[in-house]
Amino acid sequence: MADNERTPxxxxxxxxxxxxxxxxTWFMNVQNIPQHEETRFKVRKGREVHRRxxxxxxxxxxxxxxxxxxxxxxxxxxxxLRLRGIVDEVLWLKDGTMAPLDYKYTEARDTVFxxxxxxxxxxxxxxxxxxxxxxxxxxxxxxxxxxQLLEVPVTExxxxxxxxxxxQIFDIIATGRLPRRTPYRIRCEDCCYKNICV
Numbered sequence: 001m002a003d004n005e006r007t008p009x010x011x012x013x014x015x016x017x018x019x020x021x022x023x024x025t026w027f028m029n030v031q032n033i034p035q036h037e038e039t040r041f042k043v044r045k046g047r048e049v050h051r052r053x054x055x056x057x058x059x060x061x062x063x064x065x066x067x068x069x070x071x072x073x074x075x076x077x078x079x080x081l082r083l084r085g086i087v088d089e090v091l092w093l094k095d096g097t098m099a100p101l102d103y104k105y106t107e108a109r110d111t112v113f114x115x116x117x118x119x120x121x122x123x124x125x126x127x128x129x130x131x132x133x134x135x136x137x138x139x140x141x142x143x144x145x146x147x148q149l150l151e152v153p154v155t156e157x158x159x160x161x162x163x164x165x166x167x168q169i170f171d172i173i174a175t176g177r178l179p180r181r182t183p184y185r186i187r188c189e190d191c192c193y194k195n196i197c198v
Contacts, residue, residue, distance in 0.1 A: 007079035061139075071090045
């Protein structure tokens, strides 16, 4: 949660880690034990793809969406939302709304991963707050084996769920209490904290 802003803020990645297991929040932000995720292959590969994608021509995806303007790798922060992050692309659409576009180094799918939906909603919230423009949807492009573009509706219900997650995270940070671990024990097998989590 290190931040140069006066108001403490978290990133979409921290929210997704909290969803995966609330103890990530406790280990990272209360105990200040980093997870060293850079050693994991998929994370390294994903970062490499993100860097390469910034220079590639993906105009056909934007045309499919109806984008009339774009900004790449946009840092957005909102003390009101207590959220900050870098959006792969911020798009201006023909219908007068704006939308986030996020690239994932994952195989094409018929539906968006729940975690990716949550991430898009957070980016949409940031765009809406910073640009003061309507954001009703966002997009995920799965690019491991071509390009599969999927739309994510941004609803008030989805925004409320994200706001609840953010409140839960800041509650753990403020109180320092150890939250319950994930009920899905399979997640513990690949967790970087498994040897110190009691």
